[in-house]
Structures are given as C-alpha cells and as structure tokens.
Amino acid sequence: MDIQVKVDGDFTILVFNGRLDAVSASAAETVITKAIEDGVRHMIFSLAGLEYISSAGLRVVLMAAKKMSRQHEKVVLCELQESVREVFEISGLLSIFPIADTEAAAQSLAVECRS
Secondary structure, eight states, rough: OEEEEETTTTTEEEEEEEEEEETTHHHHHHHHHHHHHOOOOOEEEEEEEEEOOOOHHHHHHHHHHHHHHTTOOOEEEEEEOOHHHHHHTTTTTTTTTTESSSHHHHHHHHHOOOO
C-alpha cells in the first residue's frame, strides 16, 4: 500500500495505490490521522490505484469520515475501481460517502457537501 498526499489549496487529496487490508490499515490510518491533525479542510480519497479493500480498510475509511464529521466536513471518494465500488456497495457504505468520477468533480462535491 502506498498513499501519496497532495495538497491543492483547501483540498487534501490522498491517492491510494495497492491494497488497503489488515496489513496496511494501520499505516493508512497514521497517514490519514496526520493529514486531519494538520488541519485539512476538504479531504478526498482518490482510489483509482486501489486494487482491493478489506473490512479493515473500510474501518479506516469510516474512521476518517468520523473524524472529518467532527469538523463538519465529509470525506469524498473518487475514481473507484469496480471491485472496490462493489465492496462499498455490499457493505452498505456506498450511500454514506459522496462519490465522484474525477478529482476535479470530487473537489466541487466536497465544497457542496459540507455537513
């Protein structure tokens, strides 16, 4: 698992590559928590390179959503591969997260979805 952190103005975009599973969940949680603690305003998870997500990975994504919710913000997901989208759908989490096709669309959606 590799996570690149890109900052674009008020947007922090985490670009996931590889597998988000029990092996990589702790490292992913550390990266996400640091980004939130650094004062992220809008958080976007770009998942084009995410090949697989397990229940441990879903827990990390939910943790991020909960922490961002405390700041009255949402985590926006974008560029989901079909297999990853299926996991979110089967778990019932697809309806919880705003989803966009591109990073640019995710930025617009993040601004619109302030909770």
